[in-house]
Amino acid sequence: MSSFSKSESRIAMENLLCDEVWLSSPGTPDLSHESEHYIWKGYGYADLFYTTKEDSEQALVICLKKEFSYMPEAGYLDYLQSKNLVFARFRAVQWLIKTCTRLNLSIGTVFNAVNYLDRFLSMSQCHGWKHWMMELLSVACLSIAAKFNETSLPSLDELQMEDLEHCFQPSTIQQMELMLLQALKWRLGSTTSYSYIELITSNYICDINYNLHKELINQVNRALVKAILDFELVPYPPSVVAVSALWCSLEELVPSSYNAHLTKILKLINQDHEVKILKCQVSLS
Missing domain, CATH: 1.10.472.10 (Cyclin-like)
Structure with missing residues (x-):
């Protein structure tokens, strides 16, 4: 060094x-297994910041409103490739x-x-x-x-x-x-894909047992880590990446009820994002 x-x-x-x-x-790296080896400090039911559904809903609305102001400048993907x-x-x-x-x-x-x-x-x-x-x-x-x-x-x-x-x-x-x-103009309170996970899972996916909920969070976190490594996913809004990661994880862990969960989740975000979610979900699968 x-x-x-x-x-x-x-x-x-x-x-x-x-x-x-x-x-x-030298080229685009392989991302397929990069996120599997990391264990994170996360949160459990006792660690939830938002104590009521109303608080979570209000925080979710705020995140959705401000997420675009914390994204990279337009043309960033082309900049990475061209340079x-x-x-x-x-x-x-x-x-x-x-x-x-x-x-x-x-x-x-x-x-x-x-x-x-x-x-x-x-x-x-x-x-x-x-x-x-x-x-x-x-x-x-x-x-x-x-x-x-x-x-x-x-x-x-x-x-x-x-x-x-x-x-x-x-x-x-x-x-x-x-x-x-x-x-960055001292604007550090970024809205990232991870910002949405507690907001959504704590109040909109609350009919599964503790162990399954814990595994869901871990699996979503792994998917989100995979996503931030992939430069092609950078242009997607954080809410799109978050919902796509939840979609993949719910489909695997609770196949019998994931459609019902997904329907509730999709109602929370901008309906114009549905096509982007489909594309992002395919990339994360």
């Missing part, structure tokens, strides 16, 4: 603001997932970190990203997401302990964090 000196760190931060010669991607950033993004998201798992951070933290990463990349005016730049951005995204989500924070050294080729000084990471915060 290479380490940046103070002078190198200053130059690195200046270069991050400028056009550079960018990383070339050969598909594999670079995959590797960054994979590192975020592995590091959150290693440090026992919540699954919400990794979804926020990936959201910050995608939004920042989509706003970038640069012509490409060198490998060290993506690593620095990934560390900054996870650091900010942890500060926003977690009660016990890992140190910057702990974040960089594994799976990075560069080691950045705290001052460099902090400068990147400030640049990231300014680009």
Whole structure:
């Protein structure tokens, strides 16, 4: 692992603001088994934040209204492909997932970190990203997401302990964090696909037993992790990805009643999304 000196760190931060010669991607990675090996801190019935159905319904409406304002800029998918950033993004998201798992951070933290990463990349005016730049951005995204989500924070050294080729000084990471915060306009309370799972399952899928409910949540989480690794699913609204993941999991776990559950769930979201849900569900199956 290479380490940046103070002078190198200053130059690195200046270069991050400028056009550079960018990383070339070897191609689109295989995502089929990536999400199967991670265990997350999640929630159970005792951990639910919303105590009444009315609270959940109101929160769901708010999420649906604001989800588009927390999505990457239009044309992001084309940008990733045209700049050969598909594999670079995959590797960054994979590192975020592995590091959150290693440090026992919540699954919400990794979804926020990936959201910050995608939004920042989509706003970038640069012509490409060198490998060290993506690593620095990934560390900054996870650091900010942890500060926003977690009660016990890992140190910057702990974040960089594994799976990075560069080691950045705290001052460099902090400068990147400030640049990231300014680009995101300090809007960190992102609506992600994970934001919808508690809202839907706690009040609209409440007629299954505890163990089955727990398995449903775990399976949906695995599907959502698979989804954030797949760059082709980035343009879908978070609600579409969430419902698609629930659809796949319900169909497998409760085949006799999944249609009834799905009907209730589909009524909760924008009816214009039904075609997108069908396409997304096929991708996640």
